[in-house]
Amino acid sequence: MRRALLLLGSPKAGASTSGSLGTYLLLRLGEHGLEGGQRRVGEVLRAPGGLDELAEAVERADLLVLSFPLYVDSLPAPMIRCLEALAARRPGSSSEGAPRFVAIVNSGFPEASQCDTALEICRRFAFEAGFPWAGGLALGGGAAVDGRPLERAGGMVRNVRAALDLAAEALARGEPVPEEAVRLMARPLAPRWFYLFMGNLRWKRAARKHGTLRRLHDRPYL
């Protein structure tokens, strides 16, 4: 049976949007006959021998899926650490027999295009480490998903589900992520003004809860 391995890059211990996207894709791949497994980057790095175990799991897989949040226009540092280790274990490797590689990135900014550089870095990793690049998907406004399973996140994420459905079908056939899936995933989840309004409200609510509303603009390093 063919295997898909999901590597989750969110540093959050609990539910995350990266998890929502990655596990949904894994479920859909399962319907197309791919057995799924997943690893969390944080756990891989903390476990003794975790990177070796990850490298072995990657070698056994037919498809490697990275799902991560955009951090400073790129991948979170622990995910880069994992990719550095995977690449170091495959010096000068040919891509023959290596799992195909697909990346899903979600950003707190509403524009999916802000993920472009992170996807370029993923593509470069695939090229340098000898994994056939199967494409990337970028979601803007990922905070609106807030770690909920996509099946229960309502109509707001219908394009996200459709994008991942299309991607799963194509990936299971051995094809790259279709352009239509990329376009659907990049569609805004909500009008920008609404997302900004809700986003700014979210910070104020959190500050009120922590009793820091009047200190939100503090400059402790001046």
Add this chain to the structure above:
Amino acid sequence: MADEAYVLDGAREGDSAAEPVAGELLRRLGDAGWRAEAVRLREVEIAPCIGCFGCWTKTPGRCFRDDGAAEVARRAIRSGLLVYVTSVTFGGYASPLKKALDRMICLVSPFFQVVDGEVHHRPRYPRYPRLLGVGVAEGEDGERDRVFETLVHRNAINLHAQRWAAGVVRSDAPEDRRRVRLDELVRRVGGPP
């Protein structure tokens, strides 16, 4: 301090390519009039960012973790020029540098604003340093260099840097060529005010 260049030396342990470039860059910056100082990030204890956003809402402007990242962020925002030195890793930054950068989101506000049609976080501080990104890599690879320069540019936008420059220095180039390249990058980002 406006005339201070703070160099984040992101070389990994045993990174024979990036280490000498960081040293040479300090001299080039000094010649250009900067008071340049470097921090070797691999020697600083920095835990990875856990994405809790506590530095925006719980302890505004600083991370709840009291490790080496706090001093790096403090020095960075007070400098006139922030410099990244890293081995180019898949077109981006190596993990030691990225770990420090992930912990610097406390330097901006959680609130949003639109800049050139894109949403970004508002500034927290009245002034931000210029940004210089120096990547070190072997051989010619235009695409790799373009990804690196784009990444530094994107960071400059998000860190409200009024001026920025970025480029890749070839680790396999003769020493004098590397020096010329570093001088060119320092010139592009400009001298102290």
